[in-house]
Amino acid sequence: MTDAQAVIDRLRRTTDTVVGEADLRTRLASGRPLRIKYGVDCTAPELHLGHAVNLWMMRALQDLGHRVVFLLGDLTTRIGDPTGRSETRPALSPEQIELNAAAFLEQVSLVLRTDPDVFEVRRNSEWYGAMDVATLLGLFAHVTQAQLMARDMFRARVAAGREIALHELSYPVLQGYDSFAMRSDLTVVGSDQLFNEQLGRHFQQRLGAEPQVVITSTITPGLDGGPKQSKSLNNYIALTDSPRDKFGKLMSLPDELVETYARVYTELPLGTVAALGSSAAVGGPAARDAKLKLAAAVVTRYHGAGAAKAELEAFHRVFSDRAQPDDMPEVVIGPAPLTALELLEALRPRDSRSELRRLLRQGAVSVGGVKLTDAEARVEPAGGTVVRSGKRTWHRVRRA
Amino acid sequence: MTDAQAVIDRLRRTTDTVVGEADLRTRLASGRPLRIKYGVDCTAPELHLGHAVNLWMMRALQDLGHRVVFLLGDLTTRIGDPTGRSETRPALSPEQIELNAAAFLEQVSLVLRTDPDVFEVRRNSEWYGAMDVATLLGLFAHVTQAQLMARDMFRARVAAGREIALHELSYPVLQGYDSFAMRSDLTVVGSDQLFNEQLGRHFQQRLGAEPQVVITSTITPGLDGGPKQSKSLNNYIALTDSPRDKFGKLMSLPDELVETYARVYTELPLGTVAALGSSAAVGGPAARDAKLKLAAAVVTRYHGAGAAKAELEAFHRVFSDRAQPDDMPEVVIGPAPLTALELLEALRPRDSRSELRRLLRQGAVSVGGVKLTDAEARVEPAGGTVVRSGKRTWHRVRRA
Structure with missing residues (x-):
């Protein structure tokens, strides 16, 4: 028997909001293995530490015997989730979708357990592939235009004078119905998916099922301090990074x-x-x-x-090896202007001129942090300037 | 060879606007039999003279050898066209749809020729019944939310604070695609369908076909002078009226x-x-x-x-029989008050009292347009008052 509150407390470290917390407590306390929806778009994946926050929460639940249902949105990917996109996304070929799905599964397995007791792979083509137009439109009757346009991302597009194609407006509806079709008890998502997953609750209620609990996870800034890790900003740590x-x-x-x-x-x-x-x-x-x-x-x-x-x-x-040491030899240089080569000769009197020219050519010489490659370049280092020549040779200049 | 301009001139008597008039001229001049889309919703029909305006235009084209494709929107009826409706319409059962379709065909045949050379019945379930979800959503990619919400009827609903369900927003898209699927050259519609049929042109162009010509017909006021004939206002002449x-x-x-x-x-x-x-x-x-x-x-x-x-x-x-004649006998009546029976005795001296009482009982007597049945009722007809007694007997009273 699971101590429900202990589980919730454990998840709270990386939880932003919980929709349906009382339901979550009841379901965890029931001892029944929960079905955890982990829905993904089959676009080229590159999971990063930010995504993994959700995966680790699901992993913790797996360790308690709950089951992650990894839902490949193969059909919805053919539409394209407009989340966070200012432009309509091009459709993907079925072959590309399958390749992406395989890559996804591989990356997910870096965190999740994939033994069949606690892991199940589904595709939403299982229900949408067999669904006819009239049935789909019947589902559409459960949501209104205004309800969909309330989504902040759609509002932002309209405000920016950009268009929303009807298939994009339909996307949240399909993602919502997925929750009903796969009998989701719980889903752990980023806050940008909260709207779509609340539509999941809406569909489950409209169709007579218990609504799923929605947990949104903490979003952390990117490596550069920007609002979040993102591929396009290259400010992220990928799960597949070495x-x-x-x-x-x-x-x-x-x-x-x-x-x-x-x-x-x-x-x-x-x-x-x-x-x-x-x-x-x-x-x-x-x-x-x-x-x-x-x-x-x-x-x-x-x-x-x-x-x-x-x-x-x-x-x-x-x-x-690389860092500037705290202390280094000081060398006194006369007041006359000199070339880069003459400076090196003063610092390293035991090396040949050809050796010093080689160091310059290799880019191994810097004066005050500025790399020098031209032996005849004029230099006038101020007192205190640090000169590096080669990997581990440092001098500090004193002017006479 | 048809004189294209003569045809257009003939249609113009009941034409409001033509979208694509140059195309119409070219196609009529080509001598090829045109495919004329006559799309209907399979709701309970009661065609009236207003609808028949379009039918007569199509009939004129049939008489020149063109073909009316009577498109039963059996699938779209399961959605419900929101045209002109402030509230979402309930879905119809397939059985009811078939009954309505049969009734429609019967009424249409009061104007259109139904011989197979110039008449063809299709159902849009032919293409939507076999269509999968991904293909439908692919069609949805061709239209934007803004494009659809430009429809005046949708705008009016929003302005009135009413909701538009997503299946209703989808309706014009399906009606538009119908034009492509059935290879429509021309459609003749009421101006309330102009938006949907222009989406037909849009789809045909997007999918590489020639866009249909859209003719909207003149809308005439209802019998009561209201903006148009309508079933709910009962101000119309039905085709099935005797x-x-x-x-x-x-x-x-x-x-x-x-x-x-x-x-x-x-x-x-x-x-x-x-x-x-x-x-x-x-x-x-x-x-x-x-x-x-x-x-x-x-x-x-x-x-x-x-x-x-x-x-x-x-x-x-x-x-x-019924109308008041222009001239009628005048009878002078004394100034004293009198009963209904006494008045009749003065007007019809040759009839018996029992005969006059019978007329009163039968409701055949009126004084100044007011029916009298009580023989003892007091009457004081002013000079010029018309008294009717029986079907064809009229008198004008003169007071002495």
């Missing part, structure tokens, strides 16, 4: 997002999450160390503790 | 509509039509005679010259 890429992208995170990411994308205790947030707020090496812990926790979640350890070591190795 | 009813209803027409009705509902020469209009404007017996000619022409059109002659004769018989 441990190296995940780690590196998280190290580039703005300090102020460390706490949010740690809460939403890891299972670190909330006390630890708060501590990471405080450290990140200090900045400098403290913030860097907080990010290291965040990055390690995320990599652990997807690739295991061994992978996280390897990435930590690799980071430290590269960091000590 | 010759007697048609004749009688036309005799009740307001004088100012005589010319319009004669132009639109008869084939009287336009000179005659104008003359009838002038006579009607005079009022009195001239207007009555104009209506007699109009009524006879309409009855002739639907029931033949014999029926019209019979109705004229019947009318004159009844008229001479």
